Amino acid sequence: MEKFIYAPEIAKLGHVALVTENLEKSLWFFKEIIGLEETREVNGTHYLRAWGDFEHHTLSITAGETSYIDHIGWKAKRREDVANFARLLEDAGTEVRWIAAGEEAGQGEAIRFELPSGHRFEIYFDMEKPQAEESRKSVLKNQVYKAWAKGVSPRxxxxxxxxxxxxxxxxxxxxxxxxxxxxxxxxxxxxxxxxxxxxxxxxxxxxxxxxxxxxxxxxxxxxxxxxxxxxxxxxxxxxxxxxxxxxxxxxxxxxxxxxxxxxxxxxxxxxxxxxxxxxxxxxxxxxxxxxxxxxxxxxxxxxxxxxxxxxxxxxxxxxx
Amino acid sequence: MEKFIYAPEIAKLGHVALVTENLEKSLWFFKEIIGLEETREVNGTHYLRAWGDFEHHTLSITAGETSYIDHIGWKAKRREDVANFARLLEDAGTEVRWIAAGEEAGQGEAIRFELPSGHRFEIYFDMEKPQAEESRKSVLKNQVYKAWAKGVSPRxxxxxxxxxxxxxxxxxxxxxxxxxxxxxxxxxxxxxxxxxxxxxxxxxxxxxxxxxxxxxxxxxxxxxxxxxxxxxxxxxxxxxxxxxxxxxxxxxxxxxxxxxxxxxxxxxxxxxxxxxxxxxxxxxxxxxxxxxxxxxxxxxxxxxxxxxxxxxxxxxxxxx
Amino acid sequence: MEKFIYAPEIAKLGHVALVTENLEKSLWFFKEIIGLEETREVNGTHYLRAWGDFEHHTLSITAGETSYIDHIGWKAKRREDVANFARLLEDAGTEVRWIAAGEEAGQGEAIRFELPSGHRFEIYFDMEKPQAEESRKSVLKNQVYKAWAKGVSPRxxxxxxxxxxxxxxxxxxxxxxxxxxxxxxxxxxxxxxxxxxxxxxxxxxxxxxxxxxxxxxxxxxxxxxxxxxxxxxxxxxxxxxxxxxxxxxxxxxxxxxxxxxxxxxxxxxxxxxxxxxxxxxxxxxxxxxxxxxxxxxxxxxxxxxxxxxxxxxxxxxxxx
Amino acid sequence: MEKFIYAPEIAKLGHVALVTENLEKSLWFFKEIIGLEETREVNGTHYLRAWGDFEHHTLSITAGETSYIDHIGWKAKRREDVANFARLLEDAGTEVRWIAAGEEAGQGEAIRFELPSGHRFEIYFDMEKPQAEESRKSVLKNQVYKAWAKGVSPRxxxxxxxxxxxxxxxxxxxxxxxxxxxxxxxxxxxxxxxxxxxxxxxxxxxxxxxxxxxxxxxxxxxxxxxxxxxxxxxxxxxxxxxxxxxxxxxxxxxxxxxxxxxxxxxxxxxxxxxxxxxxxxxxxxxxxxxxxxxxxxxxxxxxxxxxxxxxxxxxxxxxx
CATH class of the missing domain: 3.10.180.10 (2,3-Dihydroxybiphenyl 1,2-Dioxygenase, domain 1)
Structure with a gap:
């Protein structure tokens, strides 16, 4: 069979990076009312995910002067797709910024760029999939946290x-x-x-x-x-x-x-x-x-x- | 950019072809109790689907001496994948039978073959996506039939x-x-x-x-x-x-x-x-x-x- | 112990008697869409009830020139309460009309009278509790009809x-x-x-x-x-x-x-x-x-x- | 109209008094897992109720050597029914013990007696209906606590x-x-x-x-x-x-x-x-x-x- 050559692909929506002008209220809302779990806090950024999210975070919250979305992260289908997307974007005249592994907690090397609409996207492949700590861990092997721990509790x-x-x-x-x-x-x-x-x-x-x-x-x-x-x-x-x-x-x-x-x-x-x-x-x-x-x-x-x-x-x- | 060459891929489970020793009871069960819709009957085969299935059929029922599964149909991702799968299978020594367009109602050209386990699979790409008749048609543009018409009524x-x-x-x-x-x-x-x-x-x-x-x-x-x-x-x-x-x-x-x-x-x-x-x-x-x-x-x-x-x-x- | 003497009491809401200017549409709506069951039709009046209603009817529908509520029926707690209510009402100057047993299908002797607000109430005690016919009958001994037969299907x-x-x-x-x-x-x-x-x-x-x-x-x-x-x-x-x-x-x-x-x-x-x-x-x-x-x-x-x-x-x- | 004389009546199930050999586990189970609210603790007895229970308690839990049900409380329909039940029971040869107001927290004067089966019943009429404290109080006027605060959270x-x-x-x-x-x-x-x-x-x-x-x-x-x-x-x-x-x-x-x-x-x-x-x-x-x-x-x-x-x-x- 011939060797197959694939176009880079996005596999899924990864996360949204939120900057908030009222960190305390945002954490209350997302943790107590919506019921997201906090994976960890690193340098003032709170990394959250729902009980059924597998990756390190699906929402990050950081304090700021004003509230805005810093970027929206998308997971590539293959590790090499990150660099391939970078090449494709740069070929098309888009400025691409590389984010070093660990610059965003839990995440490997990634790229950020702006859409023609001005929205900032990030593409990554490597992302930790941390288990929950013992007290919050689901008894099911295919689920990270126990469901229904707090608030609305989406999956x-x-x-x-x-x-x-x-x-x-x-x-x-x-x-x-x-x-x-x-x-x-x-x-x-x-x-x-x-x-x-x-x-x-x-x-x-x-x-x-x-x-x-x-x-x-x-x-x-x-x-x-x-x-x-x-x-x-x-x-x-x-x-x-x-x-x-x-x-x-x-x-x-x-x-x-x-x-x-x-x-x-x-x-x-x-x-x-x-x-x-x-x-x-x-x-x-x-x-x-x-x-x-x-x-x-x-x-x-x-x-x-x-x-x-x-x-x-x-x-x-x-x-x- | 280089031209991409893709391996043939399966996109989704298409349908199951059931042969039943008691057609009347099977039709009662699947139409009245489970609540599947009948797209149409062709030569004694009843082509059924659920209210949210888009393709021509997801279950076909035909009378027979004994009850068994005739084949399980899978939709390929691209039209050319059907022939590509045929080539791959034959190269590996598997016998492949071509099914002419229309031999199975609603369906284009397809292949059938047996797994090493003896289960018979079909791979097709083209399949009609008929609308529902007026009285059974959903008011929603993205849904085929009205839900909840009869019985259990799965999507x-x-x-x-x-x-x-x-x-x-x-x-x-x-x-x-x-x-x-x-x-x-x-x-x-x-x-x-x-x-x-x-x-x-x-x-x-x-x-x-x-x-x-x-x-x-x-x-x-x-x-x-x-x-x-x-x-x-x-x-x-x-x-x-x-x-x-x-x-x-x-x-x-x-x-x-x-x-x-x-x-x-x-x-x-x-x-x-x-x-x-x-x-x-x-x-x-x-x-x-x-x-x-x-x-x-x-x-x-x-x-x-x-x-x-x-x-x-x-x-x-x-x-x- | 002394003999107890009880005030007449109402046990429950019994039924609503609807007159409709479009019988066909009303029957379509209540039988096909809401999914009420028809106990029977007598002299043009359709006696309906929900699958879990025990008495003969909870809604009756009759054709008329205009649409209105003819009366609202309430079941008394004891048989003698019907006459006792009649006496109480008449003592208070309210006109009471007796309805003979069977004048309203399934129902025993009853009284009708108008509230000071003009709404017409009926009080009855005896009411048939007919079983459902075999094909519509629940397999449960404490339920009249099978649920979920048609439409919304309230209890x-x-x-x-x-x-x-x-x-x-x-x-x-x-x-x-x-x-x-x-x-x-x-x-x-x-x-x-x-x-x-x-x-x-x-x-x-x-x-x-x-x-x-x-x-x-x-x-x-x-x-x-x-x-x-x-x-x-x-x-x-x-x-x-x-x-x-x-x-x-x-x-x-x-x-x-x-x-x-x-x-x-x-x-x-x-x-x-x-x-x-x-x-x-x-x-x-x-x-x-x-x-x-x-x-x-x-x-x-x-x-x-x-x-x-x-x-x-x-x-x-x-x-x- | 003649004066009406009523037999004493029970209005509703009031509460169950549980003695447990493991108070800590029972409180964990009923408060954290089932999600009952604690109205208050008095002399080692924990008075619990569900978020939609109006009276002071529907379950009381007290530590004991062995686990058993101390009594089952029933609310009488009228205040005088408590004494009337006492009279009826004693006339029938049943031993009746009076419980002073406040002996069971929140509760007025009550009686306790054993059924022929040996189960101990309590009949009371007066029972406090305390509001919830501010942080747990429902925003609805007809509901005591916020629902869904913890665990299963029954009404x-x-x-x-x-x-x-x-x-x-x-x-x-x-x-x-x-x-x-x-x-x-x-x-x-x-x-x-x-x-x-x-x-x-x-x-x-x-x-x-x-x-x-x-x-x-x-x-x-x-x-x-x-x-x-x-x-x-x-x-x-x-x-x-x-x-x-x-x-x-x-x-x-x-x-x-x-x-x-x-x-x-x-x-x-x-x-x-x-x-x-x-x-x-x-x-x-x-x-x-x-x-x-x-x-x-x-x-x-x-x-x-x-x-x-x-x-x-x-x-x-x-x-x-």
Missing amino acids: RIDHVNLQTAMDNHLIVTYLQETLGFKLREYLVNADDKQVVGWMSVTNLVHDMAMMSKPSVEPNQMHHIAFWMDNAQDILRAADILSEQEVGFVGPGKHGISQAMFIYVKDPGSGLRVEIFTNSYLIFEPDWEPIKWTYKEYQKNGSTYWGDRRRDDVDIQAVKA | RIDHVNLQTAMDNHLIVTYLQETLGFKLREYLVNADDKQVVGWMSVTNLVHDMAMMSKPSVEPNQMHHIAFWMDNAQDILRAADILSEQEVGFVGPGKHGISQAMFIYVKDPGSGLRVEIFTNSYLIFEPDWEPIKWTYKEYQKNGSTYWGDRRRDDVDIQAVKA | RIDHVNLQTAMDNHLIVTYLQETLGFKLREYLVNADDKQVVGWMSVTNLVHDMAMMSKPSVEPNQMHHIAFWMDNAQDILRAADILSEQEVGFVGPGKHGISQAMFIYVKDPGSGLRVEIFTNSYLIFEPDWEPIKWTYKEYQKNGSTYWGDRRRDDVDIQAVKA | RIDHVNLQTAMDNHLIVTYLQETLGFKLREYLVNADDKQVVGWMSVTNLVHDMAMMSKPSVEPNQMHHIAFWMDNAQDILRAADILSEQEVGFVGPGKHGISQAMFIYVKDPGSGLRVEIFTNSYLIFEPDWEPIKWTYKEYQKNGSTYWGDRRRDDVDIQAVKA
């Missing part, structure tokens, strides 16, 4: 939803061609112009959504999502958030992605978190992206049923 | 679980090397010898399990699984099956795969069906297969909690 | 919610003193004047709510509620209603009563139906009614979380 | 299940005639002799079950049950108990009472706890007790579906 990180002032077709095409994302569903406006794309490299409907809005700051994050196993868990989350008097939108069900949701904001940083479940998986290699017109979006696509309110203050991605 | 096919008298390491290595399956979890017996492997080509923990048992017929199918979105749906299934006086095992939760289950048999053919939910997804490209000793399997691995009964009569795969 | 009738232009304190006091209802929770307006009372004769928080609104027709019904066992069942109902394009409000959770809800209207008659679950039970004989100020009502009392929309067109109770 | 006490060596018909008749319990469902053995009765004074199917077994100690408690709102909550409980390696039986669904269950034992005292949900309510004053033959009990009555294992070591009620 794992699910996806990110980004906002840009850029033309949607342009940035989505970039993500498809440069990073290998596949477009799964998309929304067009009244002029039949694409304004949102839901994309994935996995069997999820989306690892990332990119929403174009003329009015937004050049680059923003609309939300980071954590996955729960059951719709009922979303209702329990609603009870917990209500008792803590942390306001939220939902529950409801999206038509696009078929997912049940609650949106709640970290009171420390303003980062919106989607508590997310159900949805569907795409196994088809010949998937045809599903087009939603704005009319369809308003009827069924955005909110299939449930709470239809919106709140529109989003967190900036990459500090100005 | 989609999930996986197959096969049994063999062959050495487990041998057959699992074959599946890894020839077809690209990745081993996710495995069980060893008291002599530290591998006896079951859970494997996938997708982000699921398993698209297929292969269980070795010296006592079984050369090749058997332990079960086919259908996915539901919520644990509560499994409990509703238990109510429905109890009311219909169709016996079942469960509900319970597996440690391996972390899935909630019910096992119920088609009274027509004897084919065991797992109604399956929760579980976890594997996004890590550097996943280390999780080893379960027999002691761990008995404690947590097989039944983490719930109904621990077993029934051991399985359906033959491929007619003798 | 039983739960409560009624009435509207009046009358002073709330007056009508609630009447219901307490004449019929023995206990006040469980109540709402006052900005002037500290009671405007809604939730009342029960059972351990439920409410068998009946009475809401006073100056603007309403003298007597109206806001909704009739059916009970489901699990919150997840409400979400399944939302899927079913959405697929049938029957609009609804919810899901959400009330603070008052702590119940999860969906409100959906019968497209035939306009009668609003609450699909209702969770809530709490009151076993305390020394229960102090819980007072909600309008501010508390707006914050947590009405909608604790979820869909906060309201629709305000209600069905008339008793034909003008 | 409220539900029922007790007692065992006796006495003839079942005799003891059930006693409970009906002396204390006003209504028989809801019952089991007969192969000789058509009643062996178990499920009884209630509320709309629940049972506030108490009494099971006769020739082999048991004269008086035992099989279990105390706590209620959860949803079936899904039982599955979450199974996860939590499994992670804590506290063995349990279930989940499953009883035919009798139609309730989903898990049975788990307090490792401190050996008291079995049923985590209980769903079930049905009985509003009918003319309810005919449902008879289950032993054959029906084995088929559907005991375990309708799910885990059918039994464990048979029960805790003694009243110290020998």
Whole structure:
């Protein structure tokens, strides 16, 4: 058989690096209310993950003057893909910065670069998969921490939803061609112009959504999502958030992605978190992206049923 | 950039072709009780799928003298992978039979061949994705049929679980090397010898399990699984099956795969069906297969909690 | 011991008699979508009940020129209570009409009378408890029909919610003193004047709510509620209603009563139906009614979380 | 109208007083794992209740040489019923001991006496309904504590299940005639002799079950049950108990009472706890007790579906 030569590929969403103007509140929110576990703290950065996340961290939180997303980390499929992505990006004129192994705790050598939309991405391959300490460790060999230890208690990180002032077709095409994302569903406006794309490299409907809005700051994050196993868990989350008097939108069900949701904001940083479940998986290699017109979006696509309110203050991605 | 040359790959489990000695009972069970939709009937073969399955069929049912599994269909990742797999298999001395487009309704050109374990696999790429007729069609653009029309109403096919008298390491290595399956979890017996492997080509923990048992017929199918979105749906299934006086095992939760289950048999053919939910997804490209000793399997691995009964009569795969 | 002499008492909400201007649509809605079972039809009146209702009917539907509630039936605690209530009511100047056994199918001798608010109540004791026919009968000895046969499939009738232009304190006091209802929770307006009372004769928080609104027709019904066992069942109902394009409000959770809800209207008659679950039970004989100020009502009392929309067109109770 | 004279009545199950040979373990189990709240500790007795229990305590735990149930408390319907019950019992030759107000923390004057089966009952009317302290208090006016603070987190006490060596018909008749319990469902053995009765004074199917077994100690408690709102909550409980390696039986669904269950034992005292949900309510004053033959009990009555294992070591009620 011939030797196979593969294009570099992204395997999955790895983590989000959050800078918060109120570290104490953000830690309270993510650890006590959402119920993430803290792997460890290194030099003031708190490395968190959900009970079912295998890697060292899926959310890092660091104190800062203002709140913003420092970067979004993606795991490459093969170790050599990191350098191959670097080469591809530099060939295309993108500035690439190498991050030494250990500069981000638990992580091997990685690269960081900015999308044309200004969002900063990181690509890594090596990442520690630390076990939980004895008292928090699951009795199951395929699960890191015990579930249900505190708060909402989601299983794992699910996806990110980004906002840009850029033309949607342009940035989505970039993500498809440069990073290998596949477009799964998309929304067009009244002029039949694409304004949102839901994309994935996995069997999820989306690892990332990119929403174009003329009015937004050049680059923003609309939300980071954590996955729960059951719709009922979303209702329990609603009870917990209500008792803590942390306001939220939902529950409801999206038509696009078929997912049940609650949106709640970290009171420390303003980062919106989607508590997310159900949805569907795409196994088809010949998937045809599903087009939603704005009319369809308003009827069924955005909110299939449930709470239809919106709140529109989003967190900036990459500090100005 | 260099031109990339890819090994042929399997994208997903496609369908199971069941032959039943009691067509009427099997159709009652799968259509009325499980609640699969019938895409159409062609020459006595009934092509069924769940409400969230996109392709033409995920289960076909045909009348026969005895009940058995005729073949298990897998969708290739690219159209050319079908011929590439044929070439690879023939090079390795495996007999490959070409199935003309349309010989199996809805399906393009495909190949069929037998595993060393005697199970017959089919690999195809082209498959119709018919819409539902108006009265059964979902109002959602990303969903084929309305959910909850009848019976248990699972979303989609999930996986197959096969049994063999062959050495487990041998057959699992074959599946890894020839077809690209990745081993996710495995069980060893008291002599530290591998006896079951859970494997996938997708982000699921398993698209297929292969269980070795010296006592079984050369090749058997332990079960086919259908996915539901919520644990509560499994409990509703238990109510429905109890009311219909169709016996079942469960509900319970597996440690391996972390899935909630019910096992119920088609009274027509004897084919065991797992109604399956929760579980976890594997996004890590550097996943280390999780080893379960027999002691761990008995404690947590097989039944983490719930109904621990077993029934051991399985359906033959491929007619003798 | 002395012989005990008991005041007449109401044991439970029995049924609602609906007149609809579109019988076909109302039957489609209640039988196919909500999934009530039809006990039988007598002289054009369809007698329905949920799968877990024991008595002959909990909802009757009859065609009429306009849609309205003909009467609301309550079951007395003892057979002699029917006549005792008649005597009490007549002594208080209320006109009482006797309904002969069988005039309403399945029912023994009963009385009908109008509340000061104009709502027509019926009190009966004897009511057939017919078994289901063989094909629809539950395998359980304590359950009438198989659950999950069709549509939303609630277990039983739960409560009624009435509207009046009358002073709330007056009508609630009447219901307490004449019929023995206990006040469980109540709402006052900005002037500290009671405007809604939730009342029960059972351990439920409410068998009946009475809401006073100056603007309403003298007597109206806001909704009739059916009970489901699990919150997840409400979400399944939302899927079913959405697929049938029957609009609804919810899901959400009330603070008052702590119940999860969906409100959906019968497209035939306009009668609003609450699909209702969770809530709490009151076993305390020394229960102090819980007072909600309008501010508390707006914050947590009405909608604790979820869909906060309201629709305000209600069905008339008793034909003008 | 004539003055009404009422027989004394029991309104509800109040609490269970547990003596444990391992206080530390019992407190860990009931507070950390089951997730009951501690109202307060008085003289070494810990007064606990679930987040939705209104009265001062529903379970009290005191250290002792051996583990046993000291008494089971029932709340009378009216204050004067306590003395009226005392009079009735003494007239029937039963020894009645008066408990002074405050002798049991939070409680007013009460009586204690032994059933013919040897189980010790307490009847009280006055009981404090303390609010929760600020940090644990629910934001809802009709709920005491925030839900989901710790562990399984049931809403409220539900029922007790007692065992006796006495003839079942005799003891059930006693409970009906002396204390006003209504028989809801019952089991007969192969000789058509009643062996178990499920009884209630509320709309629940049972506030108490009494099971006769020739082999048991004269008086035992099989279990105390706590209620959860949803079936899904039982599955979450199974996860939590499994992670804590506290063995349990279930989940499953009883035919009798139609309730989903898990049975788990307090490792401190050996008291079995049923985590209980769903079930049905009985509003009918003319309810005919449902008879289950032993054959029906084995088929559907005991375990309708799910885990059918039994464990048979029960805790003694009243110290020998």
